[in-house]
Amino acid sequence: MIGRLLITELVFIVATAVLQGAAFLLLVPLLQALLRGDTDAAWSWLTVMAAVGAGYVVTTWFASQIGMKASGALLDSLLTRLGDRLIELPVAWFGQDRSGLAAGIATQGAMFVSNMPYAILRQILIGFITPGTVLAGMYVFDWRLAVAMTVMVPVILFGYRWLQRAIGRGDVVHAEAVTDASNRVIEFARAQPALRTAGEGSIADRLVADALQNQHRAYRGLLVTGGAGIATFAGLVQLSLTLLLVVGAYLAVGGTVDVATLIALLVLGVRFNEPIVAAGDLGGGVAVARTTLDQLDRLAAVAALPEPQTPAKPADWGIGFEDVTFGYGDEPVLQDLSFNAPAGGMTAIVGPSGAGKTTITKLIARFYDPESGTVTIGGVPLPELGTATVEAAVAPVSQDVYLFDDTIVNNVWLGNPDMTREEVIAAASRARVDEIAYRLPGGWDARVGEGGTNLSGGERQRVSIARALLKDAPIVLLDEATSALDVGNEIAIGEAIDRIRADRTLIVVAHRLQTIMTAEKIIMLAGDGSISETGTHTELLAAHGSYARYWTERVDATGWQLTPTDAHTHPRL
Template sequence: MIRMLLRVLGEEYAPPVRRTVALMTVTAVVEGLSYGLLVPILRALFGTHPADARPWLAAFGIAVALYAALRYAGDLSGFHAGTTLLRGMYHRLGDQLARLPVGWYGAGRAGEVSVLAGRGVLRAMSVIAHLLGPFISAWVTPLTIVAVMTAFDRRLGLAALAAVPVVAAIQVLAGRSMAAADAERAGRDHEAADRVIEYLQAQPVLRAGGRTAERFRLLDDSLHDLQRGSRRSVLAALPATVALTLTVQGFFTALLFLGAALALGGGIGAADLLAVLVLAARCADPLLSLAEMGGRLRGARSELARLDAVLRAEPLPEAAEPVEPVGHALEFASVVFRRGDRTVIDGLSLSVPEGQRLAVAGPSGAGKSTLLQLIARFHDVDAGAVRVGGADVRSIGTEDLMRRIAVVFQDVHLFHGTIEENVRLGRPGASDAEVREAAAAARLDEVVDRLPDGWATEVGEGGALLSGGERQRVSIARALLKDAPIVLLDEISSALDPVNEAAVHAGVERLMAGRTVIMVAHRLRALQHADRVVLLQSGRVTAEGTHRDLLTRDGPYAAFWNPEPATL
């Protein structure tokens, strides 16, 4: 487990753990040696000259003081390392999540990542602060005591040593037998987290449909499954706990009988027997504690394994020698893109000259939004190439690529903070005048002026305190402030009222001026103002031209618009 912990932490954060492990190991050895001094002490006390015990008692006192100092230093090092590494682990996990492709965030990831980033990281890092010291002590101290016993009497020492492989085998078998139960419990845990998130997010829909009771039953079932999984995990650990206890007690009893037999036969003295039994009892306590630590260690190990899986997930590869695009034209060259077994984009070829506007129309699921995501390299294509300025997006540095692109999504997400902070995400170093200018162009200033706190208004989690139209204006102001030469628009006005739609389109017109634009559009206004329109169906372009020309043809585009009046 320590190897996995070091791998999860990475080379940057591993040295403090190595130092802590070394310090705790030395502490455990000193503890075992201090108990070994009981043998000469008891020999002297039960001998003909009890005063001979004084030097040994002094040595025992020094050993105990040294152990106390080392224990304090080890525990302090563990706590310092734990708190420092906790912060570092959050940074490392956050950096990794930011590098992973958007396609990695599939179904079930919300619950998994929320549990992992919350309880998972805390539980994994608590190993260093709370479990590492007792775990090392539970193994190293008994082994040191057994070595001391062997030095005083080989027969009793070897008898005690025979318990070590048995205890180790029980621990290994317990871990293997509990693996399935732990995995099931973890899966139930993530499922319950998903259901809780879904239940909270779906409250408006559920209440409007009068189905809160039904949804609560689904959540309740998930929580009951979690409870049953936890119960099975506890029951699975019971045999190992009982076996460990019986093994330790059995070996202690056997050692007692062996020592008594040797003492009765004159093989060892009474003082030596008493000292060995004290040492054996001291061995038993930490070994029995392994039963309690076993469950906590397995839980921490499972969290470490999940953290390790996330941290080892492959991000999109970066070019060793990034290419600089020439201009801002866009091109899809025989692009194929799949999600699982489904082909979303199928052999698509398309180009957008620099400074022109391309509108993409088509039914739901045709792959329209996927085109925008491929340009921004949220995914890599399975075949073909996506080019920006003549360069494959895979050969362009990520920062350079994203600096050239501004994206306005249909579902706008705002970060918890003020309106101004959310706008400044487009270009954090912008001046106040530039922020205000971008806001005016997006007609966000109208929203700010009527809010009591103005620019300092909190938007709430995800922008929940603003309306959909207000969130879109913030998003457009953010894109305007970024001032990127390529603009990607994903049907941004599909659910807006007429007032907000007019304001948003005014901002969009300012955003698109003089830039290369691809817009996913269903509204006639957007299609009419595009230089070219393509109809996307099943991942393929089935019609291409201007909106007016395509409507006059008796083709798939006219059939697509047939339900609406084809008036200009």
């Protein structure tokens, strides 16, 4: 559809430009007739001009209408393409903050590109086709003046290309600065609760200020480069008019061209220059639009995770790691990791901070593929299952779950949009979200705020567990909150975990002592990303190894924080 609209618009733009050039050319015989005092001839030429002008008005109207339709269709196509690509991109691409880039393309960039057919392309084409028509007609009236203008065509084209490249280079720098500034501002807004406690002069303040200052410098550089380029281009165009005046004066002095014709051709020369100058002013817009299209091309070039032509089917929902090594940079987080998590059971992953506990859940969810080794579900490597199969089988429950600025029920509904409202509320009640709904004005339709700021950390995780219950996936990946929870959330999340583990393979990055000790299997990670010990809670305590020391430290810490002095021997779990 867009292609047909653009071709149709192009036809009308060319017709508009040719008719405009023809109207300019008709000024020559009209002025000649007027200067000779031939009224009848002048009226004849004026009639022809009126007919050409009427045609110009009609084609201009059609070009504008079709251009607006093409711009709307192009905007829809760009945003659809961006959204589809963001969904297809591997989660690893989002490891760096790409919010500013995506927002920039979706707003300013897409709008600018979509305006190309209506506001920019039409003017640029007219700016060159109309003078081309005028130049061709000048050969009919006086070939010598036409040659003088033709000589300047390569110079003008060279100046136009130089202008585009200069503005394009400046816009690339400016676009990068805008992306960085947008990332920092978004980050600054999201982190306000923490930043307000830091007071003025925090590192976030400096980062935002530096990013905005860098954007200001880049924009100033773009203005200087663009302004200089436009001025230079306008000077080249005016040089062609100067050359025309010199040649015309020389011919008039020599008596080889009459004054009436010379005046008419000089007026035509002025009309020849005006559309070119206007096109030069807009030429930088093409380079700016090219920056956005280049960003979309780079998104399209991001390598996706390999997908099978025919997805395999897992034998069960057990999870296996076979000699898995993975890292986010030069240093591996996991090294030669091998273990099995039985289907239908709960496996707790414990260990020191930075040992790779959350990374394991990300590999199971296929946010990444390991650098070496194999991650399997039901004995089938994840690349053979395909991302869609893995996503359907796995329900992640993160400790930093993101809630949208919508109602409680709609945030739970994300887990399975095909369910009815009653089914959503029933699943949410099993995760004790009903207590949250009753507490807030509006009940289930109460808004949770951007990122769930109206809820506590424990309440947000309850909503996340409700999503997993609603999705009813056979594998649940639960990353427990590391921070201390109040008694109500502690009990509610414990009960929700008990409900979610029934008939499911549950992988828990465990921090709660109650969760750890009730797991069918515990994997104790070492600080270097390898496995220190595996077994049940009883077996590992009896081994008196790293897990026993870890457990003793956690019991001591829990007893010191939450119970009276004699609770060291009887900690509250």
